[in-house]
Amino acid sequence: MAKVLISDRLSPAAVAIFRQRGIEADVKTGLTPAELRAIIGGYDGLAIRSTTKVTRELLEAAPRLKVVGRAGIGVDNVDVKSATAAGVVVMNTPYGNAITTAEHAVALMFALARQIPEASASTKAGRWEKNRFMGVELTAKTLGLIGCGNIGAIVADRAIGLRMRVIAYDPYLTEKRALDLGVEKVELDELLARADIITLHTPLTEATRNILSREALAKTRKGVRIVNCARGGLVDEAALAEALVSGHVAGAALDVFETEPATDNPLFGLENVVCTPHLGAATAEAQENVALQIAEQMSDFLTSGAVANAINMPSVSAEDAPRLKPYMELCRLLGAFAGQMTQARESVLRSVAIEYEGLAAQLNHRPLTAAALAGLLAPIMAGANMVNAPVLARERGIDVAETVHDRPSEYQTLVRITVTTEEQTRTIAGTLFAGARPRIVEIKGIPVEADFGRHMLYVTNHDKPGFIGRFGATLAGAGINIATFHLGRDRAGGDAICLVSVDEKVPEAVLEMVRTLPLVMQATPLEF
Secondary structure, three states, X not given: OOEEEEOOOOOHHHHHHHHHOOOEEEEOOOOOXXXXXXXXXXXXXXXXOOOOOEOHHHHHXXXXXXXXXEOOOOOOOEOHHHHHHOOOXXXXXXXXXXXXXXXXXXXHHHHHHOOXXXXXXXXXXXXXXXXXXXXXXXXXXXXXXXXXXXXXXXXXXXXXXXXXXXXXXXXXXXXXXXXXXXXXXXXXXXXXXXXXXEEEOOOOOOOOOOOEOHHHHHOOOOOEEEEEOOOOOOEOHHHHHXXXXXXXXXXXXXXXXXXXXXXXXXXXXXXXXXEOXXXXXXXXXXXXXXXXXXXXXXXXXXXXXXXXXXXXXXXXOOOHHHHHHHHHHHHHHHHHHHHHHHHHHOXXXXXXXXXEEEHHHHOOHXXXXXXXXXXXXXXXXXXXXXXXXXXXXXXXXXXXXXXXXXXXXXXXXXXXXXXXXXXXXXXXXXXXXXXXEEEEEEEOOEEEEEXXXXXXXXXXXXXXXXXXXXXXXXXXXXXXXXXXXXXXXXXXXXXXXXXXXXXXXXXXXXXXXXXXXXXXXXXXXXXX
C-alpha cells in the first residue's frame, strides 16, 4: 500500500479521498524541518500547501518519495530542480483557486480606485470626510495584464464586463488566444506606457523577478495604479514606495510581498497603498477545491501512473494511462536494450532519435519518449527515471529527436530507437504483440523476432556454419539453460545476430568462453 504524508492542513475530504483509493494517509502538520526529514523516508507521496519547504536536504532523506503535491498553484516552496534530479514528480493545482485569486485582484482594483479601506477607517473613526475620498471609475480605463494565463484570463473577462479596455503582455499568449479573450496583445513597454491600471498574474522566475523594476515603473504613465496578487518579488518594493511618494504612481494594492510573513515593509506606512496578507486563494471554496484536486491527482499517480498538472513531467490522463502503459513499457525496454549495449562499450552518448509508426504515432508521445530515455540512461546513470531522464539527457548534451511517421507500417505499431555514440550508431525496433506484449523486431536493421526475457545474451557473429552448435554446447557445458533462441542476419555469409533468453544470469567466466568462440565478434549480457 502506498503511503502519503500530509504535512500542511488539508480538508478532511481530501484525506478521505486518499483512503478511499487504497492509499494510507498520515496527517502530521506543524513539523519542524528536522522532524519532517526524520520521517519522510517512509512515504511515497507528500501533500503540502505553502508552509512546508521541500528542500534538497529533505529530498535526500526521502529515497522512497515519488510525488510531491502542492495544493495551490505556486511551487516557490519546492526545490523543483532537486526534485527532478531525484526523480520525484512535482504537481500543483493551477485551476482550483484561479477564480478566487482573480476575484481578489478585481476586488483590490475596486478598493484602490475608490479608496475603500481608507474611507472605511475614516468613517469608523467618526470622521465624515466625503470630499477627501475622490475616487476614479474603472469603466473605459485601460487595464494592463502582465501575464495572461488561467488567472489573468479570468481577470480579463471580468474587466471586459466592467467595460474596461484590456491589453496584455505575455510571451506565451498567442494572437488567436488573445482574440478569443477579447484582449490586445502588446509588448511590455507599450503596456507600461498605456495602462491606467497594471495587474500582475505571472509566476516568479528569473525572467519575471522585478519585472516592475525602477526602470519599468519610470516608463508607466503618471497616475497609474498597480495591483499584485501573484507573487512577491515581481515588483521592486522600494522603487514602488518612491514612485508612490512622488505621486507618479497613484496607488498600489498588494496581496503578496517579497518577504512573507510581511511584518515590516516600506509600503505599509503609505496611505495610498492597500495591503492584504496573501489572501488570493483564501476562500472556503478554493481551499476545498485545491485540497480535493491534489488528493485526486496524487491518488491517480500512485495507483495508475496518471500524471496531471506536473511541473516536471509530461501529463498522462487517468483515461490514457492504461492505454499508454504497454507502449511506455515497450519504449523503456527498447531504451534499456540500447543503454546496456552503450554501457558495455563505455561509449559517450551523442544523440538519440526515437521514431513512432502505426498506433504509437497516434498517441501522446512525450511520456513514451520519457520512458525510452529512462530505459536508455538507467544502465549508465544511477537513479534515472521518467521524471529526470529528459533533464539528464539535456544536461549531458545528448541531442534527443522525435519523429512521428504518418505512413503505412509493417506492424500495427512500431517504435525504433537510434543511438549514436562516439564510436557507432545502433538501432533497435520493437512492437506490441497482441497489443500488450513488448517484442523486439529489428536490431541494427536486421530482422530479429524476440520477446524480452529476464536474462538475455546478445551475440554478434559471422554467418558461417558451426557457430550455433559451438555456442549451444558452451552454454550447456556451463549448465546454462536456453529458454528461447532467436537468429537474424543481414545477408548470407554476412553479419549475424543471436539473441537468447536464459534461465539465469550468465557468469563472466562463461561470457569469456563465448567471446573466444570462433566467428564471435561480441557477446553482451542483458537484463530486463
